Amino acid sequence: MTTRMAVLGAGSWGTAFAMILADAGSRVTLWARRPELVDAVNRTHTNPDYFPGIELPDGISATTDPAAAIAGAEFVVLAVPSQTLRANLAAWAPRIGPDTVLVSLMKGVELGTAKLMSEVIAEITGAGPNRIAVVSGPNLAPEIVRREPAAGVVACRDETVAERLQHACHTAYYRPYTNVDVVGCEVGGAVKNVIGLAVGIAEGMGLGDNTKASLITRGLAETARLGLAMGADPLSFAGLAGMGDLVATCSSPLSRNHTFGANLGRGMTVAETIAATRQTAEGVTSCRAVLDLARRHDIEMPIAQMVVDVVHDGKPPPLVVKELMSRSAKPERR
Ligand SMILES: NC(=O)c1ccc[n+]([C@@H]2O[C@H](COP(=O)([O-])OP(=O)(O)OC[C@H]3O[C@@H](n4cnc5c(N)ncnc54)[C@H](O)[C@@H]3O)[C@@H](O)[C@H]2O)c1
Numbered sequence: 001m002t003t004r005m006a007v008l009g010a011g012s013w014g015t016a017f018a019m020i021l022a023d024a025g026s027r028v029t030l031w032a033r034r035p036e037l038v039d040a041v042n043r044t045h046t047n048p049d050y051f052p053g054i055e056l057p058d059g060i061s062a063t064t065d066p067a068a069a070i071a072g073a074e075f076v077v078l079a080v081p082s083q084t085l086r087a088n089l090a091a092w093a094p095r096i097g098p099d100t101v102l103v104s105l106m107k108g109v110e111l112g113t114a115k116l117m118s119e120v121i122a123e124i125t126g127a128g129p130n131r132i133a134v135v136s137g138p139n140l141a142p143e144i145v146r147r148e149p150a151a152g153v154v155a156c157r158d159e160t161v162a163e164r165l166q167h168a169c170h171t172a173y174y175r176p177y178t179n180v181d182v183v184g185c186e187v188g189g190a191v192k193n194v195i196g197l198a199v200g201i202a203e204g205m206g207l208g209d210n211t212k213a214s215l216i217t218r219g220l221a222e223t224a225r226l227g228l229a230m231g232a233d234p235l236s237f238a239g240l241a242g243m244g245d246l247v248a249t250c251s252s253p254l255s256r257n258h259t260f261g262a263n264l265g266r267g268m269t270v271a272e273t274i275a276a277t278r279q280t281a282e283g284v285t286s287c288r289a290v291l292d293l294a295r296r297h298d299i300e301m302p303i304a305q306m307v308v309d310v311v312h313d314g315k316p317p318p319l320v321v322k323e324l325m326s327r328s329a330k331p332e333r334r
């Protein structure tokens, strides 16, 4: 029997992941807020707002009615901005069945609570860890919709559930690996956006590859420090949701976080950069929540601090670079 999937959120990654699921053989109902977009998906099999000219598989249909999308779905895939998930899910939760698996595509931390998306899902729906999964890894949506080969991670504390999801999103161009370390995969995904901003800032300032490689490597060190304090498996940070995603985000002009940082490094103001960014750059808000999380776990995250200083406290990039470089000397493993 064909598996039914709901993807709630028809932005960049929601649309690309719906394509993966449909290419892997499921029937996918994509929920979008705007009737014009729903109409375009159903009539023309395209999402003109995000991927003009890309033909979506026949297995995808769209609706503005979340209840219609959720009804009968084995997996409900959540693809909205991290900061709106709580409110969205509160409205959707009464429609979600007791056996449905909830899948987070999001890479952010909730501002105010410092909660990971899996924690918000558990809190709002009451779902246990065997019904909450996360997809992460180096998955720039514009490359995925061109069906360029990529690998990803599907994480769930229950390995059999992770394997079911793996099967549901395994295609000729998308190779998902299972992982039971949900926290590690989520921390990797959320913090890489913040490091992507930092690398973008450096690039925009005209700094070169030594600077960028140093930020990536020390960024991974601070990601792992936070993850370990939260109970993550250190090996996850050497994997696709850690190093893999960091490399993609920090090297690609397709990354919204990287581009946002580069605009700031070039001298654009935060307001100008926000105006120029049509899509979700999670690190911009999540950097403050990541720092909050670090404080709660008594962890130092100097690069995340530098990003907050620039993005939220208006410090000029050259000043934060100077501050970062004048920190006291220490052993590499601390
Ligand atoms: N784009 C990528 O390449 C990519 C890859 C992996 C993970 N992600 C993650 O996926 C998540 C979603 O990102 P995206 O790229 O799809 O962003 P996006 O900006 O392209 O799309 C977000 C979607 O959410 C909708 N939305 C915005 N505000 C909303 C609200 N208040 N209520 C309901 N819906 C709302 C938008 O209309 C849009 O359809 C982010 O956490 C991002 O980090 C993105």
Ligand SMILES: O=P(O)(O)OC[C@H](O)CO
Residues within 6 Å of the ligand: 107, 137, 138, 139, 140, 141, 193, 196, 245, 248, 249, 254, 255, 256, 257, 258, 280, 281, 282
């Ligand atoms: O465009 P970004 O910066 O949100 O990054 C997209 C994906 O997370 C890359 O894996």
